[in-house]
Amino acid sequence: MTTPAAPTLLPVATGRQTRARLRRVLRGRGPSLSAVGAALVADSALGLAGPVATGRITQAIADGRAPSALVGPVLLLAGAAVAAALTGWAAAVLLARLVLPVTGRLREDAVTAALALPVDVVEAGGTGDLVSRVSGDADRVTTAASGALGDFVSAALAIAATLVGLAALDWRFALAGLLAVPIQAHTLRWYLRVSRPVYAEGRAADGRRASALLSAFTALPTLRALRLGASRAARVEEASEQAMTYEFRATRAATRFYGRLNAAEFTGLAAILLVAFALVRSGTADIGAATTAALFFVGLFDPVNTMLGTFDSVQQAGAGLARIVGVATLAAPGTGGTAPAVPARPAAPSAPTGAAVAVRGVHHRYRNGPDVLHGIDLDLPAGRHLAVVGATGSGKSTLATLIAGLRPPHTGEVTLGGVPTADLAVPAPDGRRRIALVTQEHHLFRGTLTDNLRLARRDAADRDIASALTAVGADWVAALPEGADTVVGTGATELTASQVQQLALARVLLLDPEVVVLDEATAEGGSDAARTLDRAARTVTEGRTAVVVAHRLSQAATADTVLVMDRGRVVEHGDGDRLRAAGGVYADLWAAWSGDGDGSGGGGADGGKDGGRAAEPTAPRPAEPTAPGPAGRTGPGPGPAGAGPVG
Numbered sequence: 001m002t003t004p005a006a007p008t009l010l011p012v013a014t015g016r017q018t019r020a021r022l023r024r025v026l027r028g029r030g031p032s033l034s035a036v037g038a039a040l041v042a043d044s045a046l047g048l049a050g051p052v053a054t055g056r057i058t059q060a061i062a063d064g065r066a067p068s069a070l071v072g073p074v075l076l077l078a079g080a081a082v083a084a085a086l087t088g089w090a091a092a093v094l095l096a097r098l099v100l101p102v103t104g105r106l107r108e109d110a111v112t113a114a115l116a117l118p119v120d121v122v123e124a125g126g127t128g129d130l131v132s133r134v135s136g137d138a139d140r141v142t143t144a145a146s147g148a149l150g151d152f153v154s155a156a157l158a159i160a161a162t163l164v165g166l167a168a169l170d171w172r173f174a175l176a177g178l179l180a181v182p183i184q185a186h187t188l189r190w191y192l193r194v195s196r197p198v199y200a201e202g203r204a205a206d207g208r209r210a211s212a213l214l215s216a217f218t219a220l221p222t223l224r225a226l227r228l229g230a231s232r233a234a235r236v237e238e239a240s241e242q243a244m245t246y247e248f249r250a251t252r253a254a255t256r257f258y259g260r261l262n263a264a265e266f267t268g269l270a271a272i273l274l275v276a277f278a279l280v281r282s283g284t285a286d287i288g289a290a291t292t293a294a295l296f297f298v299g300l301f302d303p304v305n306t307m308l309g310t311f312d313s314v315q316q317a318g319a320g321l322a323r324i325v326g327v328a329t330l331a332a333p334g335t336g337g338t339a340p341a342v343p344a345r346p347a348a349p350s351a352p353t354g355a356a357v358a359v360r361g362v363h364h365r366y367r368n369g370p371d372v373l374h375g376i377d378l379d380l381p382a383g384r385h386l387a388v389v390g391a392t393g394s395g396k397s398t399l400a401t402l403i404a405g406l407r408p409p410h411t412g413e414v415t416l417g418g419v420p421t422a423d424l425a426v427p428a429p430d431g432r433r434r435i436a437l438v439t440q441e442h443h444l445f446r447g448t449l450t451d452n453l454r455l456a457r458r459d460a461a462d463r464d465i466a467s468a469l470t471a472v473g474a475d476w477v478a479a480l481p482e483g484a485d486t487v488v489g490t491g492a493t494e495l496t497a498s499q500v501q502q503l504a505l506a507r508v509l510l511l512d513p514e515v516v517v518l519d520e521a522t523a524e525g526g527s528d529a530a531r532t533l534d535r536a537a538r539t540v541t542e543g544r545t546a547v548v549v550a551h552r553l554s555q556a557a558t559a560d561t562v563l564v565m566d567r568g569r570v571v572e573h574g575d576g577d578r579l580r581a582a583g584g585v586y587a588d589l590w591a592a593w594s595g596d597g598d599g600s601g602g603g604g605a606d607g608g609k610d611g612g613r614a615a616e617p618t619a620p621r622p623a624e625p626t627a628p629g630p631a632g633r634t635g636p637g638p639g640p641a642g643a644g645p646v647g
């Protein structure tokens with residue numbers, strides 16, 4: 001069987017990291033832990049009352065005593081049963097109260113950490129793997145912690161109490177019972193050796209299956225259009241088969257494990273009965289003690305099987321926990337992969353001083369691919385607007401995501417007010433977002449339109465939402481059946497791509513960031529929708545530092561500076577009017593665009609989309625260093641010299 005092409009899975013935490021994380025979340029819960037321990041110990045001790053009472057009853061009958069002699073043991077039996085029920089119930093409740101907040105916190109931290117992960121880490125790891133960690137693994141840990149863990153501890157205590165009970169009857173009973181231990185220990189060692197890698201590989205196979213499923217579902221329209229459904233289904237099936245293979249292997253190991261445990265039970269019980277026979281014959285023990293000893297040992301079957309059997313779930317939970325903590329170690333800034341965990345909220349970086357953006361010597365590549373940006377340098381003073389133009393694939397969106405801090409550059413630095421923008425993905429201590437990015441991807445969550453906008457600011461008042469909608473020209477909201485309270489999204493009121501884009505811009509207004517990066521290209525140039533979006537974009541960028549990827553040249557017309565990119569390099573940079581006059585690449589693009597119409601937006605800025613004009617190789621002009629311009633602006637000034645390239 002061949003392995004389906006799989007993304008590099010996210011890392012798994014080491015045992016030390018996982019234990020450290022557990023210690024952190026359990027800190028301050030000592031009293032709850034003690035209460036659970038006390039309830040479990042009491043429950044285990046009460047479990048011995050049954051065999052003791054039965055032994056006494058057997059002895060009374062063997063001695064031919066009056067029925068009244070049975071009253072004491074029967075009362076002991078009944079009392080112990082009631083008390084054991086109460087302690088068992090208390091232990092379960094106390095354990096749930098301890099475990100549920102702890103596992104809830106673990107899951108919450110994993111989700112927080114996952115949301116803070118750099119985009120390229122998620123892309124490299126596969127969204128499916130991430131989803132399987134914060135859902136399947138987190139569920140497994142919760143279930144094991146509230147079920148198997150309690151069973152495991154109470155079984156261990158029951159075993160300890162029974163061994164003490166056997167020794168109290170006669171040390172030889174305890175010794176006979178211990179004969180089963182080497183077989184059990186050997187069985188457990190064998191099982192752990194065999195099953196541990198099976199579980200770890202099984203979890204990884206689950207992650208690959210989830211990734212395959214997720215990518216198939218997200219690409220559904222494309223798969224249908226290209227009739228690729230069958231081949232994609234075959235890949236999902238292959239990933240499922242791999243996951244199933246591990247499940248079969250785990251089941252086979254578990255069956256053999258329980259078979260070997262039965263052999264251990266048989267050996268121990270046979271030894272106890274032989275010792276009992278010898279002790280009764282020699283008069284060292286009576287029938288009652290022999291009965292109690294045999295019942296003690298039989299009573300061990302369940303706890304031993306439970307304890308060894310819960311290794312299954314405990315192991316699975318351990319593997320799941322290590323995978324969850326692995327996400328957290330990646331997300332913890334500056335941990336170097338050895339940090340015990342992410343804090344509840346990742347540490348906020350130092351605050352930027354001002355809203356100027358600086359790009360220094362930036363090269364970027366996706367995973368192991370070739371460089372798609374080659375040595376970009378750029379200075380954008382606070383409050384200035386930069387338009388980025390260039391052919392399809394020239395690196396505009398990549399530069400935009402680096403400036404927005406969605407991913408760190410491979411080499412070089414992108415800063416806002418002196419702080420790397422990738423660190424600013426975490427909101428400032430005052431909850432404010434410094435940078436907002438509006439991309440070409442539209443995200444409309446099913447819910448009311450208001451809910452969709454409150455994603456940007458949870459406490460936004462209705463009037464703030466109304467004024468944000470007005471500012472982006474979303475007059476159509478008033479015509480919806482319930483205005484801003486209308487449920488929108490799949491299966492409800494559907495919105496056009498341009499309307500969704502307006503909502504994305506309205507979100508930026510609510511977010512009120514210092515820097516806005518716009519990389520949206522929904523509307524055809526020259527259409528009413530394009531004009532509305534251009535107006536909305538101007539409103540959103542007003543008073544902020546702005547980077548606009550100009551998919552329509554109309555978007556570049558009002559920028560302070562224009563940056564022209566070609567094949568990952570800056571080939572022109574400067575004032576738009578002067579660049580047009582300079583007769584270079586931008587002038588060509590402008591001519592092509594305005595030639596299509598009257599300059600009101602008839603064509604696209606992407607050379608590739610315009611018949612490949614700007615997609616032709618463009619010879620870079622001699623490099624020019626970035627230097628403060630005459631009016632305090634940095635980078636090539638607006639004069640003819642400014643029409644030259646930067647990088």
Ligand SMILES: Nc1ncnc2c1ncn2[C@@H]1O[C@H](COP(=O)(O)OP(=O)(O)OP(=O)(O)O)[C@@H](O)[C@H]1O
Binds near residue numbers: 366390392393395397
């Ligand atoms: N997530 C990604 N993984 C791998 N390669 C990518 C990724 N995104 C972009 N690229 C590659 O990086 C290069 C630059 O792409 P980018 O999207 O930045 O260009 P662009 O100028 O914005 O193009 P467009 O106008 O079509 O959006 C291209 O070769 C593209 O194939």
